Amino acid sequence: xxxxxSIIREGSTEIxxxxxxxxxxxxxxxxxxxxxxxxxxxxxxxxxxxxxVLRPRRCLDAMAATGARGIRICHEAPGQFHFIINDKDPLAxxxxxxxxxxxxxxxxxxxxxxxxxxxxxxxxxxIDLDPFGTPIPFIPAALQGMSRKGVLAVTATDxxxxxxxxPGKCRRRYMANSQRNPFMHESxxxxxxxxxxxxxxxxxxxxxPLLCYYSDHYFRLFLRVREGAGVADASLAQxxxxxxxxxxxxxxxxxxxxxxxxxxxxxxxGAMAEARVPEGLECQERTRQHFEIWKEELDVPFYYETNxxxxxxxxxxxxxxxxxxxxxxxxHVSRTNFSPTGFRTDLPLEEVLETFRSVC
Ligand SMILES: C[S@@+](CC[C@H](N)C(=O)[O-])C[C@H]1O[C@@H](n2cnc3c(N)ncnc32)[C@H](O)[C@@H]1O
Numbered sequence: 292x293x294x295x296x297s298i299i300r301e302g303s304t305e306i307x308x309x310x311x312x313x314x315x316x317x318x319x320x321x322x323x324x325x326x327x328x329x330x331x332x333x334x335x336x337x338x339x340x341x342x343x344v345l346r347p348r349r350c351l352d353a354m355a356a357t358g359a360r361g362i363r364i365c366h367e368a369p370g371q372f373h374f375i376i377n378d379k380d381p382l383a384x385x386x387x388x389x390x391x392x393x394x395x396x397x398x399x400x401x402x403x404x405x406x407x408x409x410x411x412x413x414x415x416x417x418i419d420l421d422p423f424g425t426p427i428p429f430i431p432a433a434l435q436g437m438s439r440k441g442v443l444a445v446t447a448t449d450x451x452x453x454x455x456x457x458p459g460k461c462r463r464r465y466m467a468n469s470q471r472n473p474f475m476h477e478s479x480x481x482x483x484x485x486x487x488x489x490x491x492x493x494x495x496x497x498x499x500p501l502l503c504y505y506s507d508h509y510f511r512l513f514l515r516v517r518e519g520a521g522v523a524d525a526s527l528a529q530x531x532x533x534x535x536x537x538x539x540x541x542x543x544x545x546x547x548x549x550x551x552x553x554x555x556x557x558x559x560x561g562a563m564a565e566a567r568v569p570e571g572l573e574c575q576e577r578t579r580q581h582f583e584i585w586k587e588e589l590d591v592p593f594y595y596e597t598n599x600x601x602x603x604x605x606x607x608x609x610x611x612x613x614x615x616x617x618x619x620x621x622x623h624v625s626r627t628n629f630s631p632t633g634f635r636t637d638l639p640l641e642e643v644l645e646t647f648r649s650v651c
Pocket of ligand 1 (some may be wrong): 358
């Protein structure tokens with residue numbers, strides 16, 4: 292039977308998608324095979340990293356639905372790699388097959404297996420997990436099927452449970468305490484990363500970030516995974532707790548009840564320096580702007596929200612450029628990918644508040 296749907300173009304790639312697709316938000320399972328237009332930016336970032344930073348040989352798009360991600364990477368970032376594009380749903384794997392054929396890809400093949408079976412007998416240099424909701428149930432299989440030095444790419448759409456909205460769920464899934472706060476997407480992402488680090492350490496594997504970010508309604512992590520007790524211990528050493536006091540705005544790192552979470556950098560500086568944004572992406576300008584911020588963003592946890600401080604001091608938010616300029620004359624300051632009105636600085640809170648008052 293022929294497949295239903297329509298051909299769309301994302302980046303420079305043609306993709307057959309099913310008749311009902313999600314246009315925005317986390318995406319609902321409308322038909323049997325899933326496609327969400329809003330994830331084009333997420334896929335653009337994968338294409339950009341494959342063009343400039345990632346050099347794996349055997350790759351697995353483990354939960355591929357129509358195959359959009361793996362198909363786009365193979366078509367738009369040609370290289371010496373081979374992609375297995377897999378989904379456990381037999382109908383999805385027929386869309387993948389059709390999309391491999393449509394784009395004449397010689398370095399991609401469609402599979403139809405539960406990823407846990409596939410990863411029990413095959414090894415990959417890069418594994419991409421893109422589930423509905425939490426990726427945690429799939430992490431052990433991915434760690435098992437990873438080469439000695441591999442890359443794990445993970446999308447997580449259960450941001451609410453990680454960011455303090457459902458603390459009980461966060462404890463059960465991530466074995467960590469969360470709390471709602473003005474920088475909750477950063478604390479949520481760090482809890483997610485911390486849980487993966489702990490799971491990897493159980494298998495004597497260390498995890499370091501290449502690029503971890505929040506966008507739209509999801510967290511996305513590109514992580515380097517290396518084998519060895521030493522690297523596992525080094526990753527664990529970057530975990531800790533933190534606290535936030537809403538009455539003073541104080542973020543205390545290394546103590547408190549929020550966590551455990553990753554307190555190290557969210558970017559690999561070498562990888563970010565190498566990263567280039569190619570032409571022809573679907574969300575060209577947006578991708579360019581994000582890479583610009585990721586490259587400059589300070590590695591200081593946790594960012595401040597302009598509105599949070601203004602409300603605390605009972606002042607109107609100041610002109611953003613003026614505030615960043617004044618902070619920059621006293622210490623280091625940067626924008627943050629987590630919020631267009633947020634900023635990071637290495638200045639102590641007292642100096643942040645003093646500077647804030649001086650420009651209001
Ligand atoms: C959010 S969709 C993936 C979207 C896709 N990566 C994209 O960019 O359009 C999640 C997919 O995971 C598949 N899936 C769920 N559990 C799986 C498993 N255990 N093994 C393989 N695929 C699985 C589902 O059938 C579904 O197609």
